[in-house]
Amino acid sequence: MPQPMTNRRSLIAGATATATALGGLPWRGARAQANTLKIGVLNDQSGVYRDISGPTSVACVRQAVQDLGSRGLNVEVVVADHQNKPDVGSNIARQWIDRDGVDVIVDVPNSAVALAVNGVVRERNKVYLNSTAATADLTGPQCSPNTVHWTYDTWMLARSTGGAMVKAGGDSWFFITADYAFGHALERDTGNFVKAQNGRVVGAVRHPLGNTDYSSFLVQAQSSRAKVIGLANAGTDTVNAVKQLAEFGITRRGTKVAVLLMFINDVHGLGLQAAQGLVCTETFYWDLNDRTRAFTNKVRPHLAGNMPAMSHAGCYSAVLHYLKAAADMGADKAKASGAEAVARMKAMPTEDDCFGAGSIRADGRKIHPSYLFEVKSPAESKGPWDYYKLLQTTPAEEAFRPLAEGACPLVRS
Amino acid sequence: MDDLFGIPAPLLFGQLLLGLINGAFYAMLSLGLAVIFGLLNIVNMAHGAQFMMGAFAAWMLLNWLGIGYWAALLLAPIIVGITGIILEKAFISRLYKLDHLYGLLLTFGLALIIEGVFRNEFGSSGLPYRIPAELSGAWDLGFMFMPVYRGWVVIAALILCLATWLIIEKTRLGAYLRAATENAALVQAFGVNVPRMVTLTYGFGVALAAVGGVLAAPIYSVNPQMGSNLIIVVFAVVVIGGMGSILGSILTGFALGIVEGLTKVFWPEASATVIFVIMAIVLLARPAGLFGRA
Known part of the structure; x- marks a missing residue:
């Protein structure tokens, strides 16, 4: 069951200003909502891949939202368990996008589920940041202008x-x-x-x-x-x-x-x-260098004893980069077209504590x-x-x- | 080298032996289920979770109290058995008069809760548990290397199965138990405390699952899902053997272990399915199972 976990950095003043600028529309609460970037963490919360994704990925995504600081973005994080079933995963993705207005789907371990979700996100022109699935087909025959495959592949x-x-x-x-x-x-x-x-x-x-x-x-x-x-x-x-x-x-x-x-x-x-x-x-080890240790120290108190693996670091790094791109192009534009948001991500070099400097290729492959x-x-x-x-x-x-x-x-x- | 069905003979012998070892686990687990179903009429869906608790109890005894494998083999089943007795007293005993389905749903729910609690506490990656030093190493049998520990598992399982069968079929206590399932009121009239006997039987069935868990801890990943992977197969074993038939579940456990082992050679992809295909065929031909009474 998708359970909303809000993590907002609201800048009501900014939202009001935008609303006024848009031709004096009557200001309603829904206006601020419309600009909220909604990030859905879709992974295994209860099965074999829980420790390499699960709640630790959610904590890392929230850390990324926090680390970006307020750059005019409202961000909300929602979570769901795909139970390692492709049909469950693609249904949640559909529901999230069509009904709940989710803009970005993150993590998605299990290659079978990952490929199913890939199609759904592309069809609806949203953003797909896959960190934990392994199949290199995500940037091969099945590559998509809406997908970035972040951490590793086969x-x-x-x-x-x-x-x-x-x-x-x-x-x-x-x-x-x-x-x-x-x-x-x-x-x-x-x-x-x-x-x-x-x-x-x-x-x-x-x-x-x-x-x-x-x-x-x-x-x-x-x-x-x-x-x-x-x-x-x-x-x-x-x-x-x-x-x-x-x-x-x-x-x-x-x-x-x-x-x-x-x-x-x-x-x-x-x-x-x-x-x-x-x-x-x-591609990541907590004790690799000063920056990875700093990241680990920051996020570890929220992990209930688990240690961030490369998959978790990938969730952090991918969301951080997406939010940078969204702040750069404006939340409205980022929401309007997932493909454009991904294109902006590809145009900007990546930089974070987990993977250092890197880039995203035309096929959606993050390089490090x-x-x-x-x-x-x-x-x-x-x-x-x-x-x-x-x-x-x-x-x-x-x-x-x-x-x-x-x-x-x-x-x- | 002689080939049998296109497979080198030594490899085939090795696979038969390994199948027998896996069958030992199936036999041990299905035995507990058969005892509980035969005497309590409860389909104990929590059996896999209790198998897992046995393995975790061994881990906790070692890591928290420094108690090693051999003592754990005795202590873990007692501890887990006691939790079973508490469950029986608090929940299961209320369902004896109702349809089987209620017991199934209750124990299934309990299994999900127990697994969820362990997953929250210990994560899903599992915990390390070493093979005891006395049982590490391997024998060279000529056609394969046979780890000493696997040999021990087969012996332990055989002893346990035989002892349980003897207790239930050949002793006075067993006779009381069997009589109580036929007509509880009459047995109670003879002065036997039937509710207590039933409670202890459930505790014993759960303890059998826990022994299986301790035996599995050194060779399988000790994680909260370890029981749910096995339990469905074990249920199929019990159904094939005939619900409630003790001898049936022991023999079927070993036999299906061998069938599964051979499938892993000839068609590995189907090894998870083969037992269910057999179950379907057996149910069509003999709805009460191979050893069950219709």
Whole structure:
């Protein structure tokens, strides 16, 4: 159920002035409402992706609204739970836009839901800032003038984690893949990388989302004699698979494991004992530099013990940039056309504490560096959430799929 | 290397063994459900949440009180069993005279509340719980590496299932229980405190779920959803075995574990569905289930 959570920075004087300027319309409360930018955070509040999106994303969006300060904008934040169901997600998006006047939809984990919402937002010419879904199709064949894909995608994960594994000698791969849009995209993108570097994909199994026992798949992976087992899944699925990889002693016998998507919250759930030595890619880590630490200190008191992951940082950064663009062009114009608001966002360089300086490409891809991390051993970690050491940084220009290769119809080759 | 159905024989043996291990979990959980349904006529939808509580109780004992796995194996079921007894006294006992549906709705609601509370408190990513040192490592069976812990799970599940079956089918206490389900008024007339017996039975069924949770904690992610992923499958197991049939639920649990394991080799995408297909077929052919009495 959508539940309104208001977060307004009202500037009644400004609103009154605008109303008067518009030809002496009788001033009503509704006038101020009409200029309010309504941001809808649509994510998983109650299921497997709650910790990597959920209430923490909402807190980060509100932080962005607060950090922008009053620049003549009224902003209201609403929240809904899409329950990881594409039909529920697209229905809420429709209801929000048609009935409740929502201008921006933010976050939307789960690639299947994310793609469904992508169509709805485009059709109604609003703004879609996706942070937590992974599929690179959002800026590929399904790219839209109304969409910005902020934090990460399957291609970038494949390049960073997959590329590093192949370079280290892992030239034959077996995939354990979540059987839906996200898993397929991640397996495809990583497989392409492996093959491009003369590696081989010797097999793959696709498991249903929410599978509990991976032993059967692990034994299949092992009997394929692949050097690397690639986990193309996320959240609880990944945690279960990694726990059982350790149990079956697969890593101890020399097979490498590529966890293609892992968030710091997953590492927390696994514990360092089980997760140590795993390699993963993120675009934000709370302890990366002074600015990320400052952001974390600011937002942490509102998170009920959770730690911001890259997905949360993406919500913050995306909303902050959108509000800057909206303040720049005027709330009325930003509300009138989502595509124009996104075009303005693309024209302005991005700048924030989480990702530093960056930009948004024509296909809607936000560009910033990606970081390859290794999970620390219990001895190396100084305390809770001190989990990563930086192995390598991929510069922004190389981190994401080249513009021409995405098959995005918005890009003229 | 010999191939069977296009799959190398060693791989197939490995899968059979792993299926048996997963079947042990199904058997253990469906056993508790069968006991509760057979003796109380309550469809306990909170069983998955109670399985999860068992795993969390083990985590809390370790992290808050420093109590390790072996003690938790005994303490966690007692703690969770007591919460079950409180639930039975406060809510469930009021529903025995009503249709099954009320019990189902009540326990389903309780499950949602319990899971929601745990999710709010502990998040959804899960908590770490290590395999006890005595049971870590793996045996090389020639055709696969078999983690010691999985072997222990099968043994523990077999002992538990057998003991429960013996208690209910072969002891005087079991006879009272069975008699009470047939005709409670008559058994009470013989001086047996039937309401207390029913309460304790529910507590015992819940404790069985909690043992499953403790056994699962080292190998599955300990998170608030861990039970809801399993419970639907376990319900299918109980339906296939015949609602309320204890032996039926044990045998079906192990058998369906194997079927699911094999599906993971031949058609992994369907592994979540296969049990429900079997359920549909069994219900068409034998509406009372394989071991149920019509």
